[in-house]
Amino acid sequence: MAIIVQKYGGTSVGSVERIKAVAERVARARAGGAQLVVVVSAMAGETNRLFALAEQLSSRPDPRETDVLVATGEQVSAALLAIRLQELAVPTVSFLAHQLKLVTDSRHGGAQIKAVDSTRLRAALESGRVPVVAGYQGIDSDGNITTLGRGASDLTAVALAATLKADICEIYTDVDGVYTADPNICPHARRLSHISYDEMLEMAGLGAKVLQLRSVELARRYNVPLVVRSSFVEGEGTRVSEEEAAMEDVLVSGVTLDQNQSKITLAGVQDRPGLAAKIFGPIAAAGIVVDMIIQNAGAEGRTDITFTVPRADLRRALELINVVAGEIGATGVMHQEQVAKVSIVGVGMRTHAGVAARMFAVLASESINIEMIATSEIKVSVVVNAKYGELAMRALHDAFLGEGGGARPGA
């Protein structure tokens, strides 16, 4: 019998009426003959409400206790959905992390899953019940409650799907799939019917918010096929799976825009071995994620190093870099608070040359100056002045994915 894991996000269970709709959907899917496991997020707004309570009581709420607090959001959703399913005569049982033995490390607020014991889930399935699992939460080896990070109910769903060797993991959300670009910015953006894990990883990492990055990584590692679909309207959604030969026919499957980056330049640095470690060591130690790094060799053995950090971390990064600049005798530290990173993503780049060159030509034709460039096997990213971000995205989407530009989108 096929096993399906369904995950419903916060807006999908955001009210009593929405929970009723989800229960109907689960009942229909079960009537179709599959063994179902359901994972739920907290009701929309609930996690923020709980965090806000904690912040009223402490300037730095204790991480262990914050996890005890916010884990209740998913517990409430799981219980309410189970209550509704019972009302529809669907046999069900809710599970919390401690009941499933979903064990993580002890990093509160961003714990990593170490093991899931599928015994109770399998027993429930075999007795004909639908397990409803509270997402986002785990327990560490001492039985302390942990949480997996914002958006990590996706991760719970994928982990359970991997453990149960499920046939598919369906992620229900408030959009009807993964788009070639943000439709709010690109009017021609279209839903993709199919995308590879690698492309989805690049898109998620680049700011497309449909799927949580770590859940896509986990799905790829265990080869769990994903479907992203709306719980509000019927539709096929977007399937995320291993790369298939046909995918390479399309050069670019998506264009992304990240407007939450800042740029820092450390100028006139004496170039010598160990320099990069000296500069980026303190920043890494502070938990700041550096994205793009460029080093330009200059005259007289001196060089400029430019890199980007999340805008929220700019102040802290500058404080650290100013200290380092003094130590290594740099001639100056400059920064730009808001820059835009625009990227094109597609597995077709692996086999087709000239994609980057075409991208640069498109931007040049719009007179947009490129400040930084970074490439991977299936991605090209450029940093441009923040005010040109949306224009760059639209121009690239129209060039690569506009009318007649791409073959894969849309069902």
Next chain:
Amino acid sequence: MAIIVQKYGGTSVGSVERIKAVAERVARARAGGAQLVVVVSAMAGETNRLFALAEQLSSRPDPRETDVLVATGEQVSAALLAIRLQELAVPTVSFLAHQLKLVTDSRHGGAQIKAVDSTRLRAALESGRVPVVAGYQGIDSDGNITTLGRGASDLTAVALAATLKADICEIYTDVDGVYTADPNICPHARRLSHISYDEMLEMAGLGAKVLQLRSVELARRYNVPLVVRSSFVEGEGTRVSEEEAAMEDVLVSGVTLDQNQSKITLAGVQDRPGLAAKIFGPIAAAGIVVDMIIQNAGAEGRTDITFTVPRADLRRALELINVVAGEIGATGVMHQEQVAKVSIVGVGMRTHAGVAARMFAVLASESINIEMIATSEIKVSVVVNAKYGELAMRALHDAFLGEGGGARPGA
């Protein structure tokens, strides 16, 4: 080192400001040198909010899932108080039922505590931390979440105090102690400084809502001294402990009024062995608690049987009794929807005769007709017409406890 268990009720943790005040109180108590364990209820209104959500999703919400749902209320309070204590530099750690191994039977919504493992609590105390325990909840032997019944955070506190052999269990609420009568009805009602378990049990059973009945029973069984006190104002509160010799000097320690009873009379019943079982068997099987029962032998071997039931159960009780009446050939079934039960309670009755007679005289002097009488070792209860309930209570309070009437009240 002395061990103190403190329990804070829903109004005491009903807002961010109240939680801050509780944290200050805990910090002060700890600075006094005692080892503290804190038990919390859900924030006022939260349990009702959660029950209301369940009722919007099902006409009869599944009991197991309802417990999963409502147990979150205490989890939130425990986490928030722990977060605040850490902010005040008080080392602390919150505990849920599954972490403490607070094991109950599987009667969801009204589970009985079977065992508490004190290992983690003791370890926390010995490391200098204040354990903050979510009240009201347990787990059964399969790890399912259970709840102990409304008001049962008191029970959690007493159970922990018994397990830890605590020196005292302090119950913080929104009133400053146990009163000789309801101050809303008796203007002369006064706070008692001291009351015995037996008296408190009778008072709690008779409708005084300060302490949950089962928690007083448990405290008596394990000889856990209780103090009932306000978390809003400073004060000594009321101490509940084993009976002391001096208590007997006072005839009556409290007067209670229960206006939620109904009276049913089964008339003209043929008196024969097994009759009572035939009448009350079906009522007990339906879970209806019969309080007072009177049987009057009449002429020709026929008898009238009168009894009281909670008003909420009157309709169901009448349906059952009408069936029984037909089977046993009773001549009629009468009922009175609202009657008032007025009681006087005091351990002094054990050693002083004539208390009941004096009670009847007081009621006669107010021309209040007595419809039923029941007595125990330390209590006399009468049922009177509902409209005379408050008058009866005031008259009895003034006679036994009014100015100069009682020696024990008030500190």
